[in-house]
Amino acid sequence: MILGQKIKLKPNNKQKTYIRKACGNARLAWNWWLAQAKKKLQQNEKLDFLSLKKEFNAIKKIEYPFVYETTKRAVQQPFIYLKQAFSDYFKWKKWMPKFKKKKDGYGSFYIGNGGFKVIQTDNPKRPKLHIANLKTPIKMMEWIRFKEGRIVAWEVLIEGDNYFVSLQIELPDHYLTDIYWKCENQARVGIDLWVNAVATLSDWTAFPNIRPLKNVLDKLKHEQRKLSRRISTYKRLWWIPESWSMKDFDKPKRYYKQLNKVRRIHLRVKQLRKNYLHQMTTYITRKYKYVGLEDLNVSGMLKNHKLALAIADVWFYEFRRQIEYKALIKWNEVRFVDRWFASTKTCHKCWYRKGKDDMPLSERVFVCDRCWYKENRDLNASINILKEAFKI
Numbered sequence: 001m002i003l004g005q006k007i008k009l010k011p012n013n014k015q016k017t018y019i020r021k022a023c024g025n026a027r028l029a030w031n032w033w034l035a036q037a038k039k040k041l042q043q044n045e046k047l048d049f050l051s052l053k054k055e056f057n058a059i060k061k062i063e064y065p066f067v068y069e070t071t072k073r074a075v076q077q078p079f080i081y082l083k084q085a086f087s088d089y090f091k092w093k094k095w096m097p098k099f100k101k102k103k104d105g106y107g108s109f110y111i112g113n114g115g116f117k118v119i120q121t122d123n124p125k126r127p128k129l130h131i132a133n134l135k136t137p138i139k140m141m142e143w144i145r146f147k148e149g150r151i152v153a154w155e156v157l158i159e160g161d162n163y164f165v166s167l168q169i170e171l172p173d174h175y176l177t178d179i180y181w182k183c184e185n186q187a188r189v190g191i192d193l194w195v196n197a198v199a200t201l202s203d204w205t206a207f208p209n210i211r212p213l214k215n216v217l218d219k220l221k222h223e224q225r226k227l228s229r230r231i232s233t234y235k236r237l238w239w240i241p242e243s244w245s246m247k248d249f250d251k252p253k254r255y256y257k258q259l260n261k262v263r264r265i266h267l268r269v270k271q272l273r274k275n276y277l278h279q280m281t282t283y284i285t286r287k288y289k290y291v292g293l294e295d296l297n298v299s300g301m302l303k304n305h306k307l308a309l310a311i312a313d314v315w316f317y318e319f320r321r322q323i324e325y326k327a328l329i330k331w332n333e334v335r336f337v338d339r340w341f342a343s344t345k346t347c348h349k350c351w352y353r354k355g356k357d358d359m360p361l362s363e364r365v366f367v368c369d370r371c372w373y374k375e376n377r378d379l380n381a382s383i384n385i386l387k388e389a390f391k392i
Contacts, residue, residue, distance in 0.1 A: 001170070001171050001172070001173050001329070002152060002168050002169065002170050002171070003146065003149075003168070003169050003171060003329075004166060004167065004168050004169070005144065005145050005146070005166070005167055005169065006157075006164055006165070006166045006167075007140050007141060007142050007144075007164065007165050007166075007167070008140075008141040008142070008162065008163070008164055009129070009138050009139065009140060009141065009156070009163040009164060009165055010138070010139040010140075010141055010163075011138045011139070011163055012136075014136070015134065015136065015138050016163070018070060018131075018133075018134050019109075019156055019158065019163060020107070020158065021066070021069055021070050022070040022071060022074040022109040022156070023074075023107030023108060023109050023156075023158055024102070024107070025064075025066070025067045025070055025074045025075050025109070026074045026075060026077070026078050026107070026108065026109040026110070027078075027100045027102065027107060028064065028067070028075070029056065029067075029074075029075040029076075029078040029079065030078040030081070030082060030099075030100055031099050031100060032056060033049075033052055033053075033056065033078065033079060033082050034082060034097055034098075034099060035099075036052050036055070037049075037052065037082070037086065047086065049079070049082075049083050049086075052079075053079050056075075056079075060075070069133065070109075070133055071109075071111065071115050071131055071132040071133055071134075072132075073109070073110055073111055073112045073115045073132075074109040074110070076110075076112075077109070077110035077112065082097060085097040105158070105159070105160050105259070105263050106157075106158060106159055107157070107158040108155055108156060108157045108158065109155070109156055110153065110154075110155050111131060111153070111154040111155065111156065112153055112154070113151070113152060113153055115131065115132050115154075116129060116130065116131055116132075116154050117129075117130040117137075118130075118144065118151075119137050124143060125142065125143045126139060126140060126141070126142075126143070127140050127143060127144070128140060129154075129165060131156075140165065144167070144169070145169075146169045146171055148171065149169035149170055149171040150169065150170045151167055151168070151169055151170075152168045152169065152170050153167070153168045154166070154167050154168075155167075159263075159267055160260060160263030160264055160266070160267050161260050161263065161264070162267060182286075182330065183285065183286060183287075183288075183289050183330045183331070183332055184286055184287055185287070185288075185289065186289045186290075187203075187287065187288045187289060187290070188288065188289070188290040188291075188292070188386060188390055189201050189202055189203060189284065189287075189288040189290070189291055189292065189382075189386060190202040190292040190382045190383060190384070190385035190386025190387070190389060191284070191291065191292065191293055191294075191382055191385065192294065192343065192344075192378045192379075192381040192382035192385060193293075193294065193296065193314070193316055193319065194314075194378055195209055195307070195310040195311060195313075195314055196209060196364070196378070197209060197378055198276075198280065198314055198319070199280060199284075199319070200376075200378035200379055200381070200382050201284075201382055202379070202382040202383045202385070202386040204379065206378070206379075207280050209313075209314060210272065210273075210276055211313060212268075212269045212272040212273045212276075212313065213269050213273075213309070213312075213313045214309070214310070214313060216265055216268070216269060219265065220262070220265050220266075223258065223261050223262050223265060224262055226258055227255070227258045227259060227261075227262055230252065230254050230255040230258050231255070273313070273315055273318075274315075274318070277315060277318055277319055277322060278322065280319070281319065281322040281323050281326055282326065284323065285323065285326040285327050285329075285330055285332055286330070288332070289332050289333065290332065290333050290335070290390060291323060291327060291332060291333070291334045291335070292334075292335050292336075292337060292385045292386045292388070292389030292390060293320065293323065293334060293335070293336050293337070293385070293389075294336070294337050294339065294341070294343060294385055295336040295337060295338060295339045296316055296320075296339060297339055298311070298316045298317050301316075335389040335390065336389070337385050337388045337389050341384075341385075341388055342354075343380075343381040343382075343384040343385050343388070344359055344366070344377060344380070344381045344384075345358065345359050346380075346384050347366070347368035347370065347371065347373055347380070348380055348383040348384050348387060349368065349371055349373045350368065350370050350371045350373070352368055352369065352370040352371070354369065359377070363377070364376070364377050364378075365377060366380045
């Protein structure tokens with residue numbers, strides 16, 4: 001079993017320069033191979049990735065000598081990623097690989113097994129990471145969680161002005177269920193997902209929506225307006241002097257300073273949302289052995305522009321993904337109810353089903369027209385999901 005862990009790094013200025021150089025080399029290799037592959041496809045030639053790799057290795061010492069300033073694995077792994085991306089593209093006929101841009105603020109490079117070394121310090125909670133061709137090791141903000149496992153691969157990431165390392169640890173299958181994470185009982189639960197309460201359980205437990213994006217939306221709009229005003233000079237000119245060079249068209253430093261502010265807000269929203277979902281899914285998989293979920297069509301739900309922002313802020317798919325892999329670790333069972341099952345419009349007492357237009361979204365209380373049972377709309381739906389999933 002392979003699990004991942006993401007650790008924040010605290011590099012100094014020289015280490016930041018090294019990481020950004022390595023990410024730039026990885027981006028260069030990806031874009032070079034992608035350009036050559038697209039050229040082959042346009043000429044109706046067969047894609048031979050091995051010959052493309054040999055061609056890049058032959059010219060990189062002459063045309064791109066700076067790639068030797070960082071670890072050699074930074075320009076090797078993009079070839080494997082691109083090969084897999086084209087294999088998926090030919091299989092599904094969509095998701096064509098795209099060129100990577102420096103201005104996106106995200107970058108990464110793969111270290112692999114053998115290209116790194118973890119150095120223990122006086123503080124066991126703050127080890128250091130040593131990378132090839134880097135003189136000083138980088139400080140890590142937390143320890144490696146699973147010491148009994150074997151580290152398979154590392155990948156250094158840049159998100160805005162933050163630096164992380166993502167590692168994959170190989171563990172024995174019985175390790176987590178027997179020692180680390182174990183389900184407490186054999187209980188069953190049905191879960192209804194919506195935007196008012198992210199998850200409503202059939203045992204009256206509800207997790208409120210913290211709305212990480214909506215709470216900072218006004219601040220984000222304000223910072224993005226400031227960013228749009230800090231554009232480069234050429235966009236405000238109707239005439240360009242001949243004496244100007246291309247450096248005069250570069251965006252000013254204050255533009256990138258403001259851009260980092262916007263990126264920090266987005267990263268904070270992402271971290272809050274993911275942390276909250278991890279707390280929820282860990283609680284559910286620890287307490288309940290059997291979990292019933294609704295197979296939601298999230299992409300179809302996002303087409304409703306009145307609810308798209310609220311639904312995207314909840315992250316339904318990430319909730320399902322975490323439930324599935326954590327249940328697999330603990331040997332729990334997850335069952336899915338068909339998306340066309342009318343869980344909201346059905347009374348769980350007498351199984352009376354309301355009509356198509358009898359339950360608008362504004363009506364938050366379910367009232368049965370047959371037995372006059374009255375209950376919260378989401379709680380009634382979660383009980384119906386539990387009964388349908390396990391046929392109680």
